Amino acid sequence: MNYEKIQAPKGVREYLPPESTAFEWVRQQLISPARLAGYQLMELPVFEDTNLFSRGVGESTDVVSKEMYTFEDRGGRSITLRPEGTAGVMRAVIEQNLDRGQLPVKVWYSGQYFRAERPQAGRYRQFYQVGIEAIGVDDPAIDAEVIAIAYQGFKNIGLKNFTLQITSLGDAPSRAAHREDLMKFYQTLNLDEATSARAQLNPLRLFDDKRPEMVAAMAKAPLLLDYLSPEAQDNFGKVQSYLKAMNIAFTINPRMVRGLDYYTGTTFEFVHSDLGAQSGIGGGGRYDGLMEILGGQPLSGIGFGLGVDRALLAAVAEGVLPSDSFTSDLFIIPLGESAKSSALTIASQLRNSGITTEIAFGDRALKGAMKAADKSGARFVIVLGESELQAGTVELKRMDDGAVNSVKIEQLQGELRSQLSAQRK
Numbered sequence: 198m199n200y201e202k203i204q205a206p207k208g209v210r211e212y213l214p215p216e217s218t219a220f221e222w223v224r225q226q227l228i229s230p231a232r233l234a235g236y237q238l239m240e241l242p243v244f245e246d247t248n249l250f251s252r253g254v255g256e257s258t259d260v261v262s263k264e265m266y267t268f269e270d271r272g273g274r275s276i277t278l279r280p281e282g283t284a285g286v287m288r289a290v291i292e293q294n295l296d297r298g299q300l301p302v303k304v305w306y307s308g309q310y311f312r313a314e315r316p317q318a319g320r321y322r323q324f325y326q327v328g329i330e331a332i333g334v335d336d337p338a339i340d341a342e343v344i345a346i347a348y349q350g351f352k353n354i355g356l357k358n359f360t361l362q363i364t365s366l367g368d369a370p371s372r373a374a375h376r377e378d379l380m381k382f383y384q385t386l387n388l389d390e391a392t393s394a395r396a397q398l399n400p401l402r403l404f405d406d407k408r409p410e411m412v413a414a415m416a417k418a419p420l421l422l423d424y425l426s427p428e429a430q431d432n433f434g435k436v437q438s439y440l441k442a443m444n445i446a447f448t449i450n451p452r453m454v455r456g457l458d459y460y461t462g463t464t465f466e467f468v469h470s471d472l473g474a475q476s477g478i479g480g481g482g483r484y485d486g487l488m489e490i491l492g493g494q495p496l497s498g499i500g501f502g503l504g505v506d507r508a509l510l511a512a513v514a515e516g517v518l519p520s521d522s523f524t525s526d527l528f529i530i531p532l533g534e535s536a537k538s539s540a541l542t543i544a545s546q547l548r549n550s551g552i553t554t555e556i557a558f559g560d561r562a563l564k565g566a567m568k569a570a571d572k573s574g575a576r577f578v579i580v581l582g583e584s585e586l587q588a589g590t591v592e593l594k595r596m597d598d599g600a601v602n603s604v605k606i607e608q609l610q611g612e613l614r615s616q617l618s619a620q621r622k
């Protein structure tokens with residue numbers, strides 16, 4: 198039969214070996230600072246009630262109005278593949294009453310997110326984020342901690358060519374005062390119907406309009422940063438001084454507009470200079486009204502989402518990926534039936550002691566098996582045949598320089614350990 202091949206859906210990003218090893222490494226670097234700061238894992242569904250996102254993320258956003266993967270399930274419910282992580286975390290916190298316990302609730306997550314965007318380099322329809330959320334404490338020090346955790350993730354990878362932009366979207370009085378002047382300003386522009394409808398839903402959204410005539414018009418728009426209440430100003434000042442104390446460089450970008458509607462107070466983005474149009478490698482901020490509009494108590498929150506795909510692209514662009522990606526410590530070549538059984542036993546013992554061990558399977562001739570050992574990139578190779586088993590000794594071959602020494606099988610683990618640690622020095 199001649200079946201047609203099936204292709205992956207358009208715009209998805211998948212990671213196969215050997216690239217997947219680099220991906221896994223990048224993801225681990227990004228999230229490890231959160232674990233060191235006491236954030237705990239939350240695993241959530243990839244699909245949720247559509248209302249969670251239309252209400253939580255906001256109708257004015259491209260994410261909700263154009264990019265959601267929404268479908269009816271078999272029970273006639275409207276379901277959406279999660280376009281981001283924050284709304285789901287908040288839903289779970291409210292539903293499971295985590296907000297009634299110790300505050301702040303501090304969680305991290307990692308997974309796939311879905312947005313029906315036009316695919317291009319660094320922009321995918323299924324992409325990967327790691328993120329954190331800290332819910333229930335309104336203290337500028339936690340804002341600074343959250344930013345520092347994201348910053349450290351990028352530093353762990355070894356990235357240099359990125360900048361941190363921050364701004365404040367103020368508190369409710371700041372936003373109300375700004376909104377009044379901004380709406381007056383919009384009346385002086387000749388906005389089309391769709392644009393004014395967007396402005397009604399979220400007046401800040403028009404700062405994000407990429408059409409040249411809108412960019413020009415918005416150059417004169419009043420900026421929220423000039424309307425901060427004394428409290429909001431004091432708060433933003435503290436966040437900045439904490440960042441300075443931690444030696445985290447930043448610039449203030451008063452025109453930053455995040456693509457999601459829930460933001461209030463401190464907001465931030467990390468921008469990488471080697472990635473072209475899709476330069477945002479991570480972003481986040483405060484979302485002090487979100488819990489309430491999702492039916493919970495009025496608690497504050499702050500968090501971030503980091504783009505793992507883009508962080509990997511940035512690591513490749515800067516050439517900072519570690520070179521010894523996936524390399525086994527030992528490759529065992531068994532010759533004959535009884536050697537196969539011993540190879541399995543020896544390999545399990547070595548693996549249990551943390552030594553990465555592969556076996557050459559299939560009844561290949563020695564030459565073919567040696568080729569496979571070479572290709573595997575393993576650091577050491579042993580051949581296990583009848584005579585080796587009888588003598589209880591193998592020839593341990595170091596692959597980088599071909600050096601060989603005889604080792605008793607029962608001493609293999611200790612010998613490998615000492616040689617590997619010498620190699621790693």
Ligand code: HAM
Nearest residue numbers: 281282320321324477478479480481482500501502504
């Ligand atoms: P976001 O800025 O929409 O924020 O996404 C965070 C990061 O995900 C972006 O900076 C980017 O690196 C990556 N990203 C977004 N869309 C794509 C895509 N189509 N392809 C590849 N990468 C992409 C959020 O999602 C918020 N939930 C972050 C947050 C958490 N705010 C508070 N808490």
